[in-house]
Amino acid sequence: xxxxxxxxxxxxxxxxxxxxxxxxxxxxxxxxxxxxxxxxxxxxxxxxxxxxxxxxxxxxxxxxxxxxxxxxxxxxxxxxxxxxxxxxxxxxxxxxxxxxxxxxxxxxxxxxxxx
Amino acid sequence: xxxxxxxxxxxxxxxxxxxxxxxxxxxxxxxxxxxxxxxxxxxxxxxxxxxxxxxxxxxxxxxxxxxxxxxxxxxxxxxxxxxxxxxxxxxxxxxxxxxxxxxxxxxxx
Numbered sequence: 001x002x003x004x005x006x007x008x009x010x011x012x013x014x015x016x017x018x019x020x021x022x023x024x025x026x027x028x029x030x031x032x033x034x035x036x037x038x039x040x041x042x043x044x045x046x047x048x049x050x051x052x053x054x055x056x057x058x059x060x061x062x063x064x065x066x067x068x069x070x071x072x073x074x075x076x077x078x079x080x081x082x083x084x085x086x087x088x089x090x091x092x093x094x095x096x097x098x099x100x101x102x103x104x105x106x107x108x109x110x111x112x113x114x115x
Numbered sequence: 116x117x118x119x120x121x122x123x124x125x126x127x128x129x130x131x132x133x134x135x136x137x138x139x140x141x142x143x144x145x146x147x148x149x150x151x152x153x154x155x156x157x158x159x160x161x162x163x164x165x166x167x168x169x170x171x172x173x174x175x176x177x178x179x180x181x182x183x184x185x186x187x188x189x190x191x192x193x194x195x196x197x198x199x200x201x202x203x204x205x206x207x208x209x210x211x212x213x214x215x216x217x218x219x220x221x222x223x224x
Contacts, residue, residue: 004158033212042121042216043159043204056211091158103149104212106158 002027004094004107005074012113019079019086021110025094032075033093033104034067043091049075082114118142119207121215129223134192136218138205141186145207148181150190153202153217162203163190195222 005024013019025032034046045059049069060067064082069075079086089111093104120139128134136150146167151159165172165179165188172179178191192199200222205215 006158035214043214045211045213048211058211093158103161103164106151106160108156108158 004029004092004105006090006092006107006110008110009108010111010113012115013082014115015083016081019082019112019114021077021079021090021092021112023075023077023092023094023107025075025092026096026105029094029096029105031095031097032069033095034075034077035091035093037089037091037109039088046077079112082112084114087112087114117216118145119205119213119215121203121205121218123218124216125219125221127221127223128195130197131194134190134195134199134220134222136190136192136203136205136220138188138190138215139186140188140207140213142207142209142213143186145209145213147208148179148188149206149208149212150177150179151204151206151214153204159204192220195220197222197224 004026007022030051032049035043037043047060047067048056052071064080066078089109091109092107095104118141149164150162152162153159163174163177163179165181170181181188202217202219204217206212
């Protein structure tokens with residue numbers, strides 16, 4: 001049973017370009033979470049999705065960031081018109097059910113560098 | 116706002132000794148607490164958890180203690196091993212999960 005997959009592992013973009021980060025949850029998991037880790041900071045919640053639904057996007061910046069989890073295919077975190085401050089490690093986690101007692105399983109992360 | 120705080124950014128202990136990592140939270144709605152371990156260039160991996168109805172959970176060398184009245188939990192690793200050197204994140208759930216900033220543990224041989 002493969003774990004959570006994220007690709008690419010490393011992504012370099014110039015300011016103003018778009019970044020697309022992909023996350024394939026563990027088999028059987030229908031809940032996906034995205035987190036961002038800025039240098040010298042902890043993990044910050046961004047968004048929680050179920051298939052075809054955004055459940056909680058309270059941690060997402062209001063502009064330029066969007067996320068989706070379509071019925072088929074991976075979850076996508078999209079950052080438009082990237083800026084240097086978007087440089088960070090982005091982690092995706094999945095869980096089989098939602099609930100306060102559920103453990104999240106993390107992918108290896110995508111390290112985004114904005115030049 | 117930081118609902119989960121790990122006030123020590125780093126900790127260094129000698130191999131064989133006890134490592135104690137601390138975590139404080141502010142939201143009384145949290146009812147499940149977890150510790151994750153993270154190596155460089157890897158995603159966090161689940162280590163141990165505790166429900167708010169308990170005050171202690173033990174798994175091998177790892178024990179988590181929860182003090183609800185103080186809104187404080189700690190992770191004890193004994194004996195510490197060099198392979199335990201990593202960043203440890205405290206997380207609290209109820210229903211959303213929030214993480215602390217992490218504590219970098221270094222275990223010296």
